[in-house]
Amino acid sequence: MASLIGSYSLILGFCCSLIIFFFSVRNFKSPKSFDYKILSFTFLQLFFVIVSFIGLIISFINSDFSNETVFNHSHTTKPLFYKISGTWGNHEGSLLLWLLVLTLFIFLFLIKSKKQPNNYRILTSMFQQIIIIGFFIFLIKTSNPFSYIFPIPNEGLGLNPILQDPALAIHPPILYLGYVGSSIIFSSALAATTLNFISKDWAKHIKVWVLISWIFLTLGILLGSIWAYYELGWGGFWFWDPVENVSLMPWLALTTLLHCILALEKRLILTSWVIILSIATFTLSMCGTFLVRSGILNSVHTFANDPERGLFILIFLFSLIFLSLFIFFFFHKNENNNNSFFWLSKESSILVNNWFMMYFLSVVLVGTIYPIFLEVITSEKISVGPPFYNKLIIPFLIPFLLSMAIGPKLKWIKSEIQNKMYLVLFLFISFFISFIIIKNLDINFLINSILLTSSFYLFFITLRDFFIKGYQNLSQNLAHFGFSLLILSILFNNIYSTEVITNLKVGQTFKSKSLIIDFQSIDKKNEKNFQAIIGKFKIKELDNETIILNPELRVYNQPNIITSEADIKTNLLKDRFITMNLVSNQDYFNIRYQDKPFMIWIWLSVLLISFAGLMSLLKKRYEN
Amino acid sequence: MKIKISPLIYTLIFLIIFFIFYKGLQNSNIYTPNLKIEENIPSFKAKTFNNDKFISEKIFQKDKFYLLNIWASWCVPCREEHSFLTKLNKEEKIKIIGLNYKDDKKNAKIFLKELSNPYDVILLDEDGTVAIEWGAYGVPESFLIYNNKIVKKIIGPINEELLTEIKILIQ
Numbered sequence: 157m158a159s160l161i162g163s164y165s166l167i168l169g170f171c172c173s174l175i176i177f178f179f180s181v182r183n184f185k186s187p188k189s190f191d192y193k194i195l196s197f198t199f200l201q202l203f204f205v206i207v208s209f210i211g212l213i214i215s216f217i218n219s220d221f222s223n224e225t226v227f228n229h230s231h232t233t234k235p236l237f238y239k240i241s242g243t244w245g246n247h248e249g250s251l252l253l254w255l256l257v258l259t260l261f262i263f264l265f266l267i268k269s270k271k272q273p274n275n276y277r278i279l280t281s282m283f284q285q286i287i288i289i290g291f292f293i294f295l296i297k298t299s300n301p302f303s304y305i306f307p308i309p310n311e312g313l314g315l316n317p318i319l320q321d322p323a324l325a326i327h328p329p330i331l332y333l334g335y336v337g338s339s340i341i342f343s344s345a346l347a348a349t350t351l352n353f354i355s356k357d358w359a360k361h362i363k364v365w366v367l368i369s370w371i372f373l374t375l376g377i378l379l380g381s382i383w384a385y386y387e388l389g390w391g392g393f394w395f396w397d398p399v400e401n402v403s404l405m406p407w408l409a410l411t412t413l414l415h416c417i418l419a420l421e422k423r424l425i426l427t428s429w430v431i432i433l434s435i436a437t438f439t440l441s442m443c444g445t446f447l448v449r450s451g452i453l454n455s456v457h458t459f460a461n462d463p464e465r466g467l468f469i470l471i472f473l474f475s476l477i478f479l480s481l482f483i484f485f486f487f488h489k490n491e492n493n494n495n496s497f498f499w500l501s502k503e504s505s506i507l508v509n510n511w512f513m514m515y516f517l518s519v520v521l522v523g524t525i526y527p528i529f530l531e532v533i534t535s536e537k538i539s540v541g542p543p544f545y546n547k548l549i550i551p552f553l554i555p556f557l558l559s560m561a562i563g564p565k566l567k568w569i570k571s572e573i574q575n576k577m578y579l580v581l582f583l584f585i586s587f588f589i590s591f592i593i594i595k596n597l598d599i600n601f602l603i604n605s606i607l608l609t610s611s612f613y614l615f616f617i618t619l620r621d622f623f624i625k626g627y628q629n630l631s632q633n634l635a636h637f638g639f640s641l642l643i644l645s646i647l648f649n650n651i652y653s654t655e656v657i658t659n660l661k662v663g664q665t666f667k668s669k670s671l672i673i674d675f676q677s678i679d680k681k682n683e684k685n686f687q688a689i690i691g692k693f694k695i696k697e698l699d700n701e702t703i704i705l706n707p708e709l710r711v712y713n714q715p716n717i718i719t720s721e722a723d724i725k726t727n728l729l730k731d732r733f734i735t736m737n738l739v740s741n742q743d744y745f746n747i748r749y750q751d752k753p754f755m756i757w758i759w760l761s762v763l764l765i766s767f768a769g770l771m772s773l774l775k776k777r778y779e780n
Numbered sequence: 781m782k783i784k785i786s787p788l789i790y791t792l793i794f795l796i797i798f799f800i801f802y803k804g805l806q807n808s809n810i811y812t813p814n815l816k817i818e819e820n821i822p823s824f825k826a827k828t829f830n831n832d833k834f835i836s837e838k839i840f841q842k843d844k845f846y847l848l849n850i851w852a853s854w855c856v857p858c859r860e861e862h863s864f865l866t867k868l869n870k871e872e873k874i875k876i877i878g879l880n881y882k883d884d885k886k887n888a889k890i891f892l893k894e895l896s897n898p899y900d901v902i903l904l905d906e907d908g909t910v911a912i913e914w915g916a917y918g919v920p921e922s923f924l925i926y927n928n929k930i931v932k933k934i935i936g937p938i939n940e941e942l943l944t945e946i947k948i949l950i951q
Binding site: 452467472476477481486528529532717 | 790791805854
């Protein structure tokens with residue numbers, strides 16, 4: 157029943173799109189007053205999509221296996237929480253969620269943009285409806301979440317156990333708010349370009365949307381990363397996996413856009429940058445959807461491998477790209493001549509930031525799609541791993557961090573550096589600290605010490621600004637401070653992490669100079685959707701208190717998969733991370749114990765960065 | 781009239797990217813190592829479950845289909861494919877040879893008792909060297925053999941589709 161209602165409201169929502177598009181075209185021809193039918197129908201469309209989404213959730217809660225999506229991704233023994241989160245843990249449901257966010261954002265946009273010119277609002281709505289219509293057709297034609305199966309199966313196939321996790325349950329909605337939020341920026345930038353409305357006012361108004369998408373995208377990536385850390389059991393938080401990369405690319409574009417928008421708002425410069433970045437952010441999000449959903453790349457996110465779906469998104473994606481190219485080249489007037497600025501100024505520092513970001517973006521882009529290109533051209537398969545990214549990105553982080561410290565100190569148009577003394581002094585202090593830290597370690601001295609110096613430099617400069625400048629420019633300073641903290645934590649984490657891999661039977665003890673791992677016992681536990689084998693490990697480090705860790709092996713009943721759950725003890729200084737795995741012979745387990753310093757600071761610093769975004773959003777005015 | 785060149789260049793670049801993605805879609809994304817089809821089967825020596833010594837030439841006769849299936853009791857996907865092997869065993873035209881890979885003999889026996897034994901002969905590969913000779917990548921893996929040549933290599937568990945494919949091949 158719920159499925160049926162959902163299915164029909166999806167079609168009604170699609171009809172609304174066509175009606176809105178029709179009214180928008182009519183209204184655009186005579187834009188003296190805004191036609192409120194557009195707003196009403198946008199609301200109606202949102203309502204239908206919400207009904208459809210709730211319909212799917214209810215089908216999942218009731219385990220209605222006559223619905224193909226529910227049959228493929230749910231099971232009666234699953235806890236209620238994962239029945240609900242299973243709604244978007246699959247291709248069809250997640251696209252419905254995508255559509256929900258698309259319609260929600262255009263509705264909010266129309267409400268919030270009442271002060272803007274009519275024709276701009278109408279045109280934005282029109283472009284957004286083009287995207288929405290595309291997704292409606294995609295959903296209904298190739299991935300309908302309400303397909304009916306007959307005869308009705310008694311039991312579903314179950315949700316992939318590694319997706320049965322709280323962090324992952326909220327990861328897709330948050331990430332989608334970021335991805336899809338960029339659609340509004342895309343539509344509005346196209347509309348503003350067509351009408352030659354790129355102005356300081358426009359920048360001020362669109363900045364809110366940029367910030368919202370940016371915050372959600374940052375948090376979404378963070379959640380995915382946290383999940384990978386404790387669920388995949390390798391103890392890493394970023395693997396340069398294609399799927400992670402496709403979320404990083406829009407983030408890089410969006411971060412650059414955020415900086416450009418500030419310049420546009422103050423000085424009406426960098427208009428071409430802003431337009432291209434607005435277009436790039438959304439097309440990169442779409443491109444990510446294409447890459448992971450078409451099955452052209454293989455990952456946890458590849459729910460189903462259906463070339464028809466891939467082809468549809470591909471054609472749709474490139475239609476949008478060509479539409480934007482057309483608008484950009486034929487409507488965009490080059491910026492007027494007030495864009496002169498001195499080399500040492502805020503403008504040039506933002507340009508420097510842009511070029512660095514574009515460099516990072518191209519590295520990630522090449523690393524992600526080059527294997528596809530190579531395979532098509534030479535049918536050779538390669539895989540691009542962390543060494544590629546590390547070698548190309550890390551050296552460039554150094555000047556990037558330094559300019560991040562200096563850039564915000566500069567003024568618009570022309571600037572001089574004041575108080576040069578403390579800038580130099582801080583550099584020496586940072587270098588001295590790094591020198592002491594690196595000196596005794598067996599790693600490459602030069603690159604590590606310079607990298608550490610530049611991160612410490614940014615850290616101290618921003619820290620000083622908290623005291624000197626107080627509330628002035630607080631959100632910007634906080635974001636940069638968070639970034640320095642992030643890089644520092646990653647560096648320390650890399651330098652100081654230690655690992656022990658060993659095989660132990662129950663009752664055996666592993667001893668090394670600084671560590672004793674005592675495998676005390678194993679226990680069994682039955683849960684609703686899995687059986688767990690829980691190990692009890694007593695860990696004693698030389699300079700530390702004894703702790704007990706309980707990693708688990710979970711044997712999920714539906715589908716029948718064994719997963720290994722890490723047990724992690726976190727404190728402010730370090731994470732202690734243990735996993736156990738079955739080995740062919742039942743007698744002993746493969747134990748992996750890791751000591752990971754400053755792990756929690758990686759998460760905290762990213763939280764800090766997104767919090768800075770939130771502050772900037774809530775603040776009435778951006779101070780200079 | 782001044783012709784704008786940059787829009788054309790960009791359009792061209794994006795068209796090329798489109799084309800490459802389009803082509804890429806048609807490629808399978810599952811990694812299948814290059815294998816020479818109709819490769820001769822390697823010659824090897826192995827013990828069977830009953831401790832008889834065997835030379836490969838003696839087992840594989842010409843004009844007959846064989847399926848060499850690499851399995852182990854500790855391998856979870858092997859349990860999944862077991863029912864398909866049992867089904868395949870009912871076909872008269874094909875003999876199934878099991879290669880028990882890096883396994884404990886006791887566990888392997890329990891495994892077969894529990895799930896039935898679809899194999900006509902079971903060879904032991906305690907240290908994994910025979911599997912290396914065959915160029916196997918992991919467990920489970922199966923090789924379809926005819927006239928002492930490898931006709932098809934299956935990486936991963938056998939499923940319904942692959943089962944029908946094998947049935948068609950041996951007809």
